[in-house]
Amino acid sequence: MYYCCGVTDKGVMPHNEDAMLINGSVMDSGSSEQMLKEPFLAAVSDGVSGERSGELASKMCLELLRDKGFTGGGDLEEKLLSVHHGLADYSESDPETHNMQATICGIAVDGEKRIFTFNVGDSRLYRYRGGRIKQISRDQSLVQLLIDEGAITTEERRTHVHRNIIFPVLGNVKSEPTIDIAELEGGMEYGDLLLLCTDGLSDYVSVLDMEEILEMPKNLKTRLHLLMDKALGNGSKDNITVIAVAYGE
Template identity: 85%
Template sequence: MYYCCGVTEKGIMPHNEDALLINGSVIDSGSSEQTAEAPFLAAVSDGVSGERSGELASRMCLEMLRDKGVSDISRLEADLMDVHRGLAGYSESDPETHNMQATVCGVAVDADNRIFTFNVGDSRLYRFRGGRIRQISRDQSLVQLLIDEGAITTEERRTHVHRNIIFPVLGNVKSAPQIDITELAGGMEYGDLLLLCTDGLSDYVSILDIEEILEMPKSMKTRLHLLVDKALESGSKDNITVIAIVYTE
């Protein structure tokens, strides 16, 4: 059994280009809280900045993914490619949504409670265990490539001139995305927490601050709202979306 809680907030932006999926629910405003049994999906999606109809792209991305379900984990990559083609096809049919795109980062829990992570873009997945947080996903971005090559440090990521350049994501009409899918090593233990978030949170809240807030003796919904508040206090100029998944038994 898993407890899932998510919050999505437009922040200082005029509209929300983020959305979240928990089990069968896709929302782009407010919060969602539920208990889920395997199999299920949870994911966050961020409409790509600078592309038209980002808010439509993120919601459509998660709705199409939800409708695919998780009955056959071996089809996960094919399902995500179907979502990519669906977004691209829709955008090519309407000049108002031309080249709309979206990131996606999530977890798929199969009927045997195996957990698979998937990622396209720079939204993130962390695992919180024993009071410490570790990033599980790998950003598909130019600055991550520069970090891997040793050209810049992790601390320089936030202010780098090319920090907003990411590799092709779902819906890109010119290039197919690279879909990262991995079974979560070690799975989840009792009390573990998986944290999914868009870059409106991860770019502005430090690992230490995330750990401190998640350790607080408060409800999960309150802790997630505190993470959102921390991002806004730290100057986040983006939408902010976060999901917590806790293994309960």
């Protein structure tokens, strides 16, 4: 069994362009707690800033993925490309939603307890194990490319002038996205947490702060709210969504 808890909030913004998917539930406000049996999906999505109807894009992105159904990892790329084309087709049919786009980052657990990770954009997946947190996903962004090339440091990411430039994501009418899919190396052990979040959290909460909060002797929902409070206290001006998946609780 898996225990899954998620929270999504507009933060200081007037509306929420984030959404979250936990099994069959797609939400763009509030929180959810569920005990899950495999197979299941969990994912976060962020409407791309500067594009039209970001709040519709993120929610529709996750609804389309949910409605495709999930039984195994073999056709995940095909399903995500179908979501991409569904968003692009919808946006081209209505001038009000033209070129609406969304990131996605999630996990898919199949009937054999294999865990597949998927990512498009700069939302993130972390694994918390033994008091330490490790980023599993790789940001599809210009600043990540600059970090990989050694042009800037990780510490310079948050304040870099091009920090909001990401590569083509789901729904982009001009370019196909690159979909990163992999089986999670090392899987999950008893006591592990997988943490999915949008950049409203990851850009404002350090790895050390994440570790400090996640090791607190509090229930998981409380710890997620503390992570959100930390992001807001550190000046987050974005929507915030975070999901935690625990194995064996």
